[in-house]
Amino acid sequence: MSQKPIISMRHIVTRFGDTVIHDNVNLTIYEGEIYAILGGSGSGKTTLLREMNMLLRPSAGEIDVLGHNILHISPQTAQWLRSQWGVLFQFGALFTSLSVAENIAISLNEYTKLSKKIVQKIVQSKLEMVGLEAKVADLYPSELSGGMVKRVGLARALVMDPQLLFLDEPTSGLDPISAEAFDNLITQLRSLLKLTIVIVTHDIDSIFNIVDRMAVLGDKKVVAEGTLPQILNNNHPFIQHFFGGNRAKVRIEAMMEHKKDGK
Numbered sequence: 001m002s003q004k005p006i007i008s009m010r011h012i013v014t015r016f017g018d019t020v021i022h023d024n025v026n027l028t029i030y031e032g033e034i035y036a037i038l039g040g041s042g043s044g045k046t047t048l049l050r051e052m053n054m055l056l057r058p059s060a061g062e063i064d065v066l067g068h069n070i071l072h073i074s075p076q077t078a079q080w081l082r083s084q085w086g087v088l089f090q091f092g093a094l095f096t097s098l099s100v101a102e103n104i105a106i107s108l109n110e111y112t113k114l115s116k117k118i119v120q121k122i123v124q125s126k127l128e129m130v131g132l133e134a135k136v137a138d139l140y141p142s143e144l145s146g147g148m149v150k151r152v153g154l155a156r157a158l159v160m161d162p163q164l165l166f167l168d169e170p171t172s173g174l175d176p177i178s179a180e181a182f183d184n185l186i187t188q189l190r191s192l193l194k195l196t197i198v199i200v201t202h203d204i205d206s207i208f209n210i211v212d213r214m215a216v217l218g219d220k221k222v223v224a225e226g227t228l229p230q231i232l233n234n235n236h237p238f239i240q241h242f243f244g245g246n247r248a249k250v251r252i253e254a255m256m257e258h259k260k261d262g263k
């Protein structure tokens with residue numbers, strides 16, 4: 001993993017009216033990482049993601065993405081940056097009146113002048129990339145399973161060949177087997193496409209299986225940032241509570257055993 005920063009947030013303050021959500025949030029995400037944002041419900045995880053991808057301006061602070069301070073850039077640079085990342089929104093968020101192919105092709109039709117035939121070819125290659133059959137292209141979102149919706153959302157996020165991927169709770173609502181398959185797909189795509197991935201998640205399995213480093217939000221700040229063993233060493237009440245459940249305990253014990261055996 002390189003130590004080249006891809007995203008850095010410094011002294012971020014976010015207010016909605018009188019309510020302060022972030023009060024001096026700092027974090028750094030490096031090239032090639034799968035980086036998670038954790039925190040309790042309402043701690044401002046999705047809001048932070050929206051600030052990284054220019055959907056929302058923080059009330060104060062600075063944000064660098066891919067070498068640009070995104071709060072002080074020209075509209076042209078902003079447009080270029082938007083083409084460098086893909087976003088998988090919570091619940092997939094597909095347009096129900098559009099077919100799968102049309103959903104995936106939205107950005108291609110908006111930002112490029114590629115012929116219909118080429119667009120169709122790109123859509124097919126993205127479907128294959130996310131493990132879906134070619135015939136899925138003609139289906140409508142209502143005809144898809146939850147896992148398929150997420151995969152189509154991922155294909156759409158990848159359609160412009162981004163360097164960066166933002167995933168908001170990608171495995172929520174999936175059964176454990178589909179969630180594991182989706183996690184495997186994310187790690188495969190990270191290696192294949194050399195992506196940097198930022199993921200908001202509550203999923204203990206994802207955190208143990210695919211995440212390299214993470215930031216934990218609490219008390220309106222990042223209360224811990226680092227690898228899983230570094231986070232587990234932190235005594236913050238949210239961290240102790242989050243990793244204190246049975247599922248996490250079993251995973252932690254397995255991790256300790258693994259270490260003891262020198263594996």
Ligand SMILES: Nc1ncnc2c1ncn2[C@@H]1O[C@H](COP(=O)(O)OP(=O)(O)OP(=O)(O)O)[C@@H](O)[C@H]1O
Pocket residue numbers: 016021039040041042043044045046047048
């Ligand atoms: N545009 C907005 N206007 C006003 N308040 C907002 C806005 N967006 C988010 N909030 C509030 O900010 C807080 C943080 O929201 P956010 O969705 O970022 O939390 P979260 O950590 O992602 O939560 P969850 O885990 O429940 O999805 C919440 O109290 C939410 O109601």
